[in-house]
Amino acid sequence: MTDLNTIGEIGLIERIRQATAAPTHAETVLGIGDDAAVFDWGDDYGLLSTDMLIEGIHFDLTYVPLKHLGYKAVTFGVSDIAAMNGLPLQLTVSIGLSSRFPVEAVDELYEGIRAACAAYNVDLVGGDTTASRSGLIISVSVLGKVPKDLITYRNTAQPNDVVCVTGDLGAAYLGLQLLEREKQVFLADPNMQPNLAEERTYLVQRQLRPDARTDIVHELRDLGVRPTAMIDISDGLASELLHLCHQSGTGAVIFDENLPIDDQTHLAASEFNISPITAALNGGEDYELLFTVRPQEFEKLANNARITAVGYLTANPAQIVLSTKAGQQTPIRAQGWSGMEE
Amino acid sequence: MTDLNTIGEIGLIERIRQATAAPTHAETVLGIGDDAAVFDWGDDYGLLSTDMLIEGIHFDLTYVPLKHLGYKAVTFGVSDIAAMNGLPLQLTVSIGLSSRFPVEAVDELYEGIRAACAAYNVDLVGGDTTASRSGLIISVSVLGKVPKDLITYRNTAQPNDVVCVTGDLGAAYLGLQLLEREKQVFLADPNMQPNLAEERTYLVQRQLRPDARTDIVHELRDLGVRPTAMIDISDGLASELLHLCHQSGTGAVIFDENLPIDDQTHLAASEFNISPITAALNGGEDYELLFTVRPQEFEKLANNARITAVGYLTANPAQIVLSTKAGQQTPIRAQGWSGMEE
The missing domain is CATH 3.90.650.10 (PurM-like C-terminal domain)
Incomplete structure (x- = not known):
């Protein structure tokens, strides 16, 4: 058995990427390996990015207000779309919540999510809510688009740039x-x-x-x-x-x-x-x-x-x-x- | 402060839905309220669904093999796309992992994910990997599509059907x-x-x-x-x-x-x-x-x-x-x- 720490997050992603089959849909332009996946939507490329934030790993609620956390979770996902030179269209937010969170805490979290949606002009279109055994878990997926002639990848920089x-x-x-x-x-x-x-x-x-x-x-x-x-x-x-x-x-x-x-x-x-x-x-x-x-x-x-x-x-x-x-x-x-x- | 149990998951989703602003993008046809969000992609409707699975809430690893769990996580998301009469195109899988999981456990989980991707003809295009304080967390987002004249919603059934x-x-x-x-x-x-x-x-x-x-x-x-x-x-x-x-x-x-x-x-x-x-x-x-x-x-x-x-x-x-x-x-x-x- 191999400890995860010996290969690290980058090593783990690379291991998953290498084992992943080639895409079968013509619409799939790029899978794992950049800030977002890329799809052929005709005039534009579609973009999809997803991130997971876990209490105690990514944030500490002793000093992070839930409203700010909601805003930051959206920022997290939208930033990946921006890195492809794209703009966000829609997002989903899934939350896992332990029983210590009252309804008002969820309201506060979503107040921040909605503020971010307004700031970035992105539509909140869905998600999932579930119980959690330990604290708050947030997963954000963002769909975006970029005109085909404007997309920016990671692997296309040139000497002297x-x-x-x-x-x-x-x-x-x-x-x-x-x-x-x-x-x-x-x-x-x-x-x-x-x-x-x-x-x-x-x-x-x-x-x-x-x-x-x-x-x-x-x-x-x-x-x-x-x-x-x-x-x-x-x-x-x-x-x-x-x-x-x-x-x-x-x-x-x-x-x-x-x-x-x-x-x-x-x-x-x-x-x-x-x-x-x-x-x-x-x-x-x-x-x-x-x-x-x-x-x-x-x-x-x-x-x-x-x-x-x-x-x-x-x-x-x-x-x-x-x-x-x-x-x-x-x-x-x-x-x-x-x-x-x- | 109001205990979450007093309003339940359905009540919570309804509360979030009511507070959510109307979509600003013309492409957003339907947000929260059905098995998947619906987007106008020209000839087809695009579909996006997301689900979160948490160890101890949704599965018990004492008898659930990780390979089967990976398969089931994909099934979870694809089923939402099928419920809109759509077929899946791409999916992302984010995982939170505590340190008790060796690399081989991740391999086994992804073996099941890949088997499901092959069975449903869906491309694995990305995700996120992160540490978790307690056990395994899986978040799956699935993109799909359906010809516009075939989409099925929840709210369009008629008497005598x-x-x-x-x-x-x-x-x-x-x-x-x-x-x-x-x-x-x-x-x-x-x-x-x-x-x-x-x-x-x-x-x-x-x-x-x-x-x-x-x-x-x-x-x-x-x-x-x-x-x-x-x-x-x-x-x-x-x-x-x-x-x-x-x-x-x-x-x-x-x-x-x-x-x-x-x-x-x-x-x-x-x-x-x-x-x-x-x-x-x-x-x-x-x-x-x-x-x-x-x-x-x-x-x-x-x-x-x-x-x-x-x-x-x-x-x-x-x-x-x-x-x-x-x-x-x-x-x-x-x-x-x-x-x-x-």
Whole structure:
């Protein structure tokens, strides 16, 4: 018997993918292997993505309000559709609930789900509700579409492409550190009031109620820019850059000074003795997008405050590095959650 | 605070449905309220259904082989598509796994999933894998399609329609009783070998590895019969007949002697002191379909061994009754699992 930890989630998905039969329906364009499955719907490609969130693994209800959790669950799924350069149409939400949840808790959760549906213009069309033995489980499936000539995969980036990221990185991770610290304070003395100063609200909001970047999908269309490749980086910039490079057969040089990091993230990183670069590379949960464009296309994006060029792709798949101002290069690794603290 | 049990699953779904905004996309034909959501895909309607299965709630791994569980999870979703008179195209499977599961267990689960995909001609196109704190969680979403002129809803049945069911009923419930009894014997003495005689295999197979009735969808098309309404009865014939009647505004008379019950079901029911009629009405998990046809259409189905006429619809919504040979009528209620034993 082989322990799951020896192959990891990526290894498990690869094992499932390899054992999966080739599609039999002509409509199935792409199965396992990108942010969403792809279907031929005539003029458009249809997209389907699904995610599962489990209490105690993905969220802690001692500090996550159910309304925000509902919003975040939808964000989770919509972000996968955005990463294919698509826009969402419909979604289903299934929930497993233990008996400790009253009806009002379900109302609160769905208030957030409905708010997200309105924000992303997606129709809630179904789901399943069931009892659970331990806590809350949420499964979200999102259907979307993208015009055929605009779809973006992970494996189609090319050497010399400019590597871009949306928004800023690392804030959600520092928001989590703040919330975890407040939880410990509260557990030690339940009469203590949380001490989340005004200047921290951005970090906490990025952790609790992140937005998927459907705005960027609209903007790219308006600007007439089609990325050569795109991927959701909610699992962290480093690991997703590695996926994109490995699947495209390219290397990458990322400049640490270019990584977009908010001032609040810098401040909190210093307080927690965490490198802001490490938080930006490996923190994850920012629900931003990583995409690549041909160098000649980049000028159309150059003055956009929501998009930052962080490096470029190379023809050498063995070279995926972080470069400092002084020119020192270190390999980028998918660190994940262990080894984050310095 | 209101306990979830005071409103039940049906009440909860209705509460969510009422609070859900009207769809904004023209493609969304139907959201919450039938076996699957319905989308306008041009010549066809698209269908999307999602289900969640949780260890300890929906299955007991002490006697459910993982391969059969994988098969059954796909059956669960495909049955919802069949109930719309549709055929499945693609599905996603998300799993939450606690650390007690080795890699080989996942292989076994997916072996069953792949066998079901082959049996139903559906492409496995994605999913999510995650850690779980307690046991196995499976979420299945299935996309399907149906020609627009063939779709069957729950709320379009008419008085005088013939009520039909596919296959036979109650076998899966008796199979569960057999497995639960063997489990108790095993728990009392782990050296005891299971004693499931040959003649019981049908009941156990109906519980462990049920098939969705995509064959009936093909058959109805071949015969040129479009049901006036159709619903999946894996939650039990009684409760689903009530849904169909309430949503269609009809009553129904069901003849107890017409209910299709296998000889093995009769034998086991007698042994467990359970009424076979009760098992057929309320046992559930048979993954059969209930449908209604116009009386003049029924003759096309009359000689089909896989389809049984069990009654007819009336214009009186207050009259949903079981009728004995002697003409005695008793109201049909959605008993669910409590009160099954006599």
